[in-house]
Amino acid sequence: xxxxxxxxxxxxxxxxxxxxxxxxxxxxxxxxxxxxxxxxxxxxxxxxxxxxxxxxxxxxxxxxxxxxxxxxxxxxxxxxxxxxxxxxxxxxxxxxxxxxxxxxxxxxxxxxxxxxxxxxxxxxxxxxxxxxxxxxxxxxxxxxxxxxxxxxxxxxxxxxxxxxxxxxxxxxxxxxxxxxxxxxxxxxxxxxxxxxxxxxxxxxxxxxxxxxxxxxxxxxxxxxxxxxxxxxxxxxxxxxxxxxxxxxxxxxxxxxxxxxxxxxxxxxxxxxxxxxxxxxxxxxxxxxxxxxxxxxxxxxxxxxxxxxxxxxxxxxxxxxxxxxxxxxxxxxxxxxxxxxxxxxxxxxxxxxxxxxxxxxxxxxxxxxxxxxxxxxxxxxxxxxxxxxxxxxxxxxxxxxxxxxxxxxxxxxxxxxxxxxxxxxxxxxxxxxxxxxxxxxxxxxxxxxxxxxxxxxxxxxxxxxxxxxxxxxxxxxxxxxxxxxxxxxxxxxxxxxxxxxxxxxxxxxxxxxxxxxxx
Amino acid sequence: xxxxxxxxxxxxxxxxxxxxxxxxxxxxxxxxxxxxxxxxxxxxxxxxxxxxxxxxxxxxxxxxxxxxxxxxxxxxxxxxxxxxxxxxxxxxxxxxxxxxxxxxxxxxxxxxxxxxxxxxxxxxxxxxxxxxxxxxxxxxxxxxxxxxxxxxxxxxxxxxxxxxxxxxxxxxxxxxxxxxxxxxxxxxxxxxxxxxxxxxxxxxxxxxxxxxxxxxxxxxxxxxxxxxxxxxxxxxxxxxxxxxxxxxxxxxxxxxxxxxxxxxxxxxxxxxxxxxxxxxxxxxxxxxxxxxxxxxxxxxxxxxxxxxxxxxxxxxxxxxxxxxxxxxxxxxxxxxxxxxxxxxxxxxxxxxxxxxxxxxxxxxxxxxxxxxxxxxxxxxxxxxxxxxxxxxxxxxx
Numbered sequence: 038x039x040x041x042x043x044x045x046x047x048x049x050x051x052x053x054x055x056x057x058x059x060x061x062x063x064x065x066x067x068x069x070x071x072x073x074x075x076x077x078x079x080x081x082x083x084x085x086x087x088x089x090x091x092x093x094x095x096x097x098x099x100x101x102x103x104x105x106x107x108x109x110x111x112x113x114x115x116x117x118x119x120x121x122x123x124x125x126x127x128x129x130x131x132x133x134x135x136x137x138x139x140x141x142x143x144x145x146x147x148x149x150x151x152x153x154x155x156x157x158x159x160x161x162x163x164x165x166x167x168x169x170x171x172x173x174x175x176x177x178x179x180x181x182x183x184x185x186x187x188x189x190x191x192x193x194x195x196x197x198x199x200x201x202x203x204x205x206x207x208x209x210x211x212x213x214x215x216x217x218x219x220x221x222x223x224x225x226x227x228x229x230x231x232x233x234x235x236x237x238x239x240x241x242x243x244x245x246x247x248x249x250x251x252x253x254x255x256x257x258x259x260x261x262x263x264x265x266x267x268x269x270x271x272x273x274x275x276x277x278x279x280x281x282x283x284x285x286x287x288x289x290x291x292x293x294x295x296x297x298x299x300x301x302x303x304x305x306x307x308x309x310x311x312x313x314x315x316x317x318x319x320x321x322x323x324x325x326x327x328x329x330x331x332x333x334x335x336x337x338x339x340x341x342x343x344x345x346x347x348x349x350x351x352x353x354x355x356x357x358x359x360x361x362x363x364x365x366x367x368x369x370x371x372x373x374x375x376x377x378x379x380x381x382x383x384x385x386x387x388x389x390x391x392x393x394x395x396x397x398x399x400x401x402x403x404x405x406x407x408x409x410x411x412x413x414x415x416x417x418x419x420x421x422x423x424x425x426x427x428x429x430x431x432x433x434x435x436x437x438x439x440x441x442x443x444x445x446x447x448x449x450x451x452x453x454x455x456x457x458x459x460x461x462x463x464x465x466x467x468x469x470x471x472x473x474x475x476x477x478x479x480x481x482x483x484x485x486x487x488x489x490x491x492x493x494x495x496x497x498x499x500x501x502x503x504x505x506x507x508x509x510x511x512x513x514x515x516x517x518x519x520x521x522x523x524x525x526x527x528x529x530x531x532x533x534x535x536x537x538x539x540x541x542x543x544x545x546x547x548x549x550x551x552x553x554x555x
Numbered sequence: 556x557x558x559x560x561x562x563x564x565x566x567x568x569x570x571x572x573x574x575x576x577x578x579x580x581x582x583x584x585x586x587x588x589x590x591x592x593x594x595x596x597x598x599x600x601x602x603x604x605x606x607x608x609x610x611x612x613x614x615x616x617x618x619x620x621x622x623x624x625x626x627x628x629x630x631x632x633x634x635x636x637x638x639x640x641x642x643x644x645x646x647x648x649x650x651x652x653x654x655x656x657x658x659x660x661x662x663x664x665x666x667x668x669x670x671x672x673x674x675x676x677x678x679x680x681x682x683x684x685x686x687x688x689x690x691x692x693x694x695x696x697x698x699x700x701x702x703x704x705x706x707x708x709x710x711x712x713x714x715x716x717x718x719x720x721x722x723x724x725x726x727x728x729x730x731x732x733x734x735x736x737x738x739x740x741x742x743x744x745x746x747x748x749x750x751x752x753x754x755x756x757x758x759x760x761x762x763x764x765x766x767x768x769x770x771x772x773x774x775x776x777x778x779x780x781x782x783x784x785x786x787x788x789x790x791x792x793x794x795x796x797x798x799x800x801x802x803x804x805x806x807x808x809x810x811x812x813x814x815x816x817x818x819x820x821x822x823x824x825x826x827x828x829x830x831x832x833x834x835x836x837x838x839x840x841x842x843x844x845x846x847x848x849x850x851x852x853x854x855x856x857x858x859x860x861x862x863x864x865x866x867x868x869x870x871x872x873x874x875x876x877x878x879x880x881x882x883x884x885x886x887x888x889x890x891x892x893x894x895x896x897x898x899x900x901x902x903x904x905x906x907x908x909x910x911x912x913x914x915x916x917x918x919x920x921x922x923x924x925x926x927x928x929x930x931x932x933x934x935x936x937x938x939x940x941x942x943x944x945x946x947x948x949x950x951x952x
Contacts, residue, residue, distance in 0.1 A: 207556050234923045259635065262558040263656055263919055417927060 041105035046158045046165060048112035049096060049172035050151035055119040056175035057147050057182075059126050062134040064179060068248070069139075069190075071183060078176045086174070093173035097166050115173075142189065146182040194250065201253040201285055204260060211264060213286050214400065215317050217271040217279055218294030218331070219310060221393050222247070224421075225294045226270045229397035231418060235410035237265040247272030249281045256286070266404075271317070274300045276309050279316040289326040290404075291317040292396055293345075296336035311336055318345065329356075329400055333392055346403075348395045350388070356399035358391060363457045365435055365542075367427060372398050379408045381415045386425040386437065386454050389447070394418075425451060431530075433539035435461075440545050445470060445480040448546055449487045455544040456491025462536070463491065466529050467546035468498040469506050478505050484546075485509025492544075494536070496521045496529045557591040560915065561639065561655045563672060565597040568664035569752050569773070577894050578661035579612045584897070584907040590915070593639065593653060596625070597667070603628050605639065630655065630679060637681040657918050658683040659911075660891060665747050665774075668891045669695035682922035684914045685868035686890040693864045694890035697746045698778050700864070704885055707863040709856065711885045712875075714780035716746065719771040730763055733779050740782040743767055745774030756782055785878040788886075789843050791853055792871045792896035793861040794910070796917055800861050802854035803899040807843035841902045849876075853883055860885055867921060868914045871896045 060078075067073035092115060099108035127133050134140060154172060158165030171178050205211065216226045223245050230241040242255045247270040260267060271282040296311045304310045321328045330337050333349035341347060348356035352373075360380075361370040367384040372395055383394060398411055406414075420426045423441035430436035439451045448470065455463050465488050469481040485506030488495050495510060497503035500522055510520050523529035533543060562585075564578030565571055578594070585592050594609040606625030608614045614621045627642040638652040658676045660683060662668050670692035676683040686694065693699050698716045705711065715733060722729055733741065743766040745753045753773035755766035770777045792803040843850070857872045871892035875884045889896075895914075897907040905913075 204556070231927060234927060238919050238923065261656060262556040 039103075039105045041109040042100065042165075043155070043159055045096070045100065045105060045109040045112045046155045046168055046172075048109065048116045049169055050155050052112070052116040052119040053172035053175055053178050054147055054151050055116065055123040057144075057178055058123045058134060060175050060179040061140055061143055062127075062130065062132075064143075064183060065134060065137075065140060066132065069183070071180065074179075074183075075176075082176060089173045089175075093170050096173070097169050100165055100169070139190065139193075143182050143186055146186050147178065150178065150182055150185065197253050197257065198249070198285055201256040202287075204256055205285070205287055208260065208262075208264070211260075212266045212290070212404070213288045214266065214268045215271050215279075215283060215286065215288035215291045215320070216268060216294065217247075217273065217291070217314050217317055218334075219297035219299040219314075221294035221331075221389060222270055222272070224390065225292060225393040225396055226268050228393055228415075228418060229292070229400060230268045232397050232401040232406060232411055232414040233266055233268070233404065235401075235414050236406045237404075238263045239266045239268060240264045241268035242270045245270065245272070247282070249278075249285060252282050252286055273310075273313045274303045276304065276313050277316070279313050280320075283317060283320040287324070288317065288320055289324040290400065291321040291326070291328045292400060293317065293328070293330040293334075293337065294393065294396060295331055295334035297334065307336060311340075315343075318343075327400070327403060329396055331392055331396060346399065348399045349392060350395075356395055358395045361388070361391060362459075363454055364459070365461075374399060374402050377408065379411060381412060383415050383418050384427060385418055385420050386427065387447075387450055388454075389450065390420075390425070425454065430537070430543060431534055432537040432541075434537040434541035434543060437542065437544045440547065442547050443470065443472075445473065445476075445484070448484055451544060451546055452484065452487045452491050455542065458542045460540075462493050462538070462541040464494040464496065464533065464537075464541060464543040465492040465546060466496045466498065466533065466543060467503075467506070468526075469503050470547060471502070481505035482509040486513065489513040489515035494519045494521070496523055496532055498523050498526055498529050500524055557589065558656045558915075559591045559593055559654060560585060560657050560659050561593040561595050562659045562661055563595045563597060563603075563667075564661045565599070566662045566664075566667035566672065567597075567599050567601055568662065568667050570663035571599055573893055574661060574663045574667075575615055576612070577663070577891075579610065579615075580897070581659070581661050581895055581907075581911065582610055585911050586908050589912065593655065595628070595639075597662075598622070603630075630675075630681075632679050632681075637679050655681060657681070657915055659915070659918075660685060661895065663889075663891060663893065665695065669747065682918045684918040686864075686866050686870070687921070690864045690866045691890045694866070694870070694888045695747050696776070697744060697887055698776065699746075700888060701778075703864055704860065707859070709860055709863060709885060710883060712780045712783075714778050716776060716778045719775050719777070722767060722771065722777065726764070730760065733763065734760055737779055737781050740784065742780055742782045743770050744778045744780075745770045746776040746778050747774050783875055783877045783884075787876040787878055789845065789853055789874045789876060789883075790871055790896075790899070791857040791874065792869060792892065792899040793857050793866070794869045794900065794905075794913060795861070796867045796921065797862050797865045800858050800866075802857045803896065803903040803905075804842040805845060805850050805853055806839050806841045806899055806902075807845075809838035809840070841899065849881075849883075856883060856885065860888065864888065866890060868917055869895055869900075869910065871899070 063077050064074045067077060092111070096108055096111055099111065151172070154168040158168035171181065205213070214229065216222050216229065218225070226241050230239050233239045240259055240261070242252060243259070246252065246255055252269055267286070269282070269286045269288065271279050273279050293314050296307070296314050298307055299310065301307070304313070318328055328345040330345045330347055331349055332338050332341060332347035332351060332354045346356065347354045350358055352359070356372065356374050358370045358372045361368065363386060366382055368386055368391055369380070369382040370391055372379045372381060379398065381394070385394070394415060398415070401411060423438050426438040428436045428438055437451070437455060442448055442451060452465060455465060467484070469484060470477065473480050482505045486509045488506065489510045495515070497506055503522060507520065507522060511517070521532050523532060537543070562578055562582050564574045566574065568574065582592050582594060593605055596604045596609050598604065604622055604625040605628050608621055608624045628639050629642055630637060630639055636654045639655055640652050641650065644650055658681050660667070660672045662672055668691060670688040673683065673686065673688045673691050677688060693703055698714065701711045701714060715737060717729055739760065740756060740758045743755050743757055753770050755769060757763050757766045767777055787807065789805050789807055791805045793800050794803070795801055845853070853874055856874070860872055861870060869892065871889045873886045873889070875886050876882070877884070895910065897910055900910045901907060
């Protein structure tokens, strides 16, 4: 046996290991779902695949014709390139591979698989062809390892799930609240946790941890003996997902913030989304608890006869808010709960936030948080960054920063919020919406119409990009001298600074540079 | 799964032994269905010990033996938890760490009750029972306490304060000033000691110097105030936080030696060979023999004082009534009162166990309030900073 033959196989296996880092990173970011990972692989890997196949064929051919030294040199060169790429991509990556226990196990498998492929290729005639291809085509090696590890992972997961169930069971007096919904569940979770914290030791799932394993991890690492209430966000992408989380977390009370057309590619129909969200109902009923649902969500309002507590903005609901107004102070509104009224103010703007607050207030009130505590907690809520966030701005003016909003419906709502700042000079600065495909023109046109209706001054950013909005504004009786089109954000600011004063409110809508405040 | 309460007591303080008594009592009263209790005995030189023997008061008679039976520990934050770890690691033995959920300081006096131990807990970001750093510190310094009360328009006697060095340098001038501005009889106190240590009532100018010299031996700062000749002492406890609090019934301690001395408070029974029971065993009348009106006046005043210093948990405030004018003055506050003033709360209808439950709930409540306030900014403004050859070049912020 030629030493260079063995070395060639070793270097090919090693280059496979180098490339697998990137593959594992993508596997991890696709939550280890093979299907989602493959969806990433095909578009992004197509061009590289051709090269890799060519190299694999080349290396195989060299080995086949016993040209072991050239094969070895080729293997070393490929190894060098791949090592370099692997290091560079990990350094540059926004979200690098997290070295979790699972990833470590995958690396062990990859190492064993690579070693196995070398041994196989060396001792069994012609199997080196398999070794070369598996080593060169890193997605193939990734899939092999992912599949080899699945029985182990299933066991590990089962152990963690059981451990989480045991902890929940041992926590006799713990109240668990499940929060789900197509939109608004993360915001509602944080608001609810904040209000409940006035009276209880509350813990919630962090960030948007809402999968069964995310919830398991929260329970195992964050639940403290003094925790009285656990607010658990529950996410769903397929029918049955909410049920899976409920079996672990055992919710006593539930809240459904909305049912909408999200993840339709996996849910197939809106009816399935509805069914999945209401999987919560059965568990809450069993525990003798309360289920709250947002009556303003169109899908939920269609079946109001269900046995749950409805909240929203209609006086027909059990819990509702009215007197909604906006101003320099933020939003103010009155929540009606049975016979009592609670006047609230908050820094959060927009109807969506207010509806989330109503739901959280309703549940917190039912759990015994006093109106005074609710008032204080709501007043101290903080908006998420760049989401209708109010800030002091140039020349004493007020900025509503909605730069991260890229949802057409949300943009229209933001402009309406601006419109309700009565008695102030209302300015909107926006480059419009992008990446909306065939609907892009229509969405921007609508945004332009809404802006004309609500703003006193419109500054559009980007001469070509903002054309649909400008067209829309020109169809209305909006005074043309108050419509400005700026070539850049900087120019837009120069225009703005000309008339900004203490009585000006400006909305930054969507996709403005991150560092525009500098 | 029970919440683990670490009870801290002892410490480098003249009231070390009193603290042991208060703590052992408290540990016995903690609700064991809800809480696990970890005793943390802090020796006079600041070492910390834990162990089951520390639950029994008799064990403290032989301290070296008790420490031998206990483990020396330290406290450290690791991730989401505060851990108690063994200092002495035994080879081949697993390093055991206990998660502490809340600290319960039952310490009296300087170097602990005055904000020192509270600072230690704050540093660990560990929820703790009772007053925070500022209110503890204000409560410990009798002169600062009076200033805070005066600022809030609450009644307290005027006083003269001076430092030890100042006194030694200008003895005569200071004595003359005291005689002129305060007059006799008067009371001399070190500003920062509880439990009446170092306090003397002075009737004539001749006794003044020795009284001040005694006070100086306990503290750097001395306070002199008028002695009320027709005096009643009334104490009242307050439970709650700066948002809402309630006052207990009032008590009137019996006076043996004109002012309640250290011996009265803590050694009353020990002379008879029985074990000391701390404040709870002191001669006193509960509730104090007061008109309902007067009692309500004092209780309302107690709550105002509690809020003025921003206290938390349970405190005991000592008042003086000048019976000749029927005027009430706040004298001092104990931010961690002896025996946690449980005897006043039992007389008010709150059982000791319930009192402790409420104190621990208040600790978590304060912690929650703090977690809702932003203390750190998540982005690292140093991420773009480097020290170049020409010195520091800051990132553009």
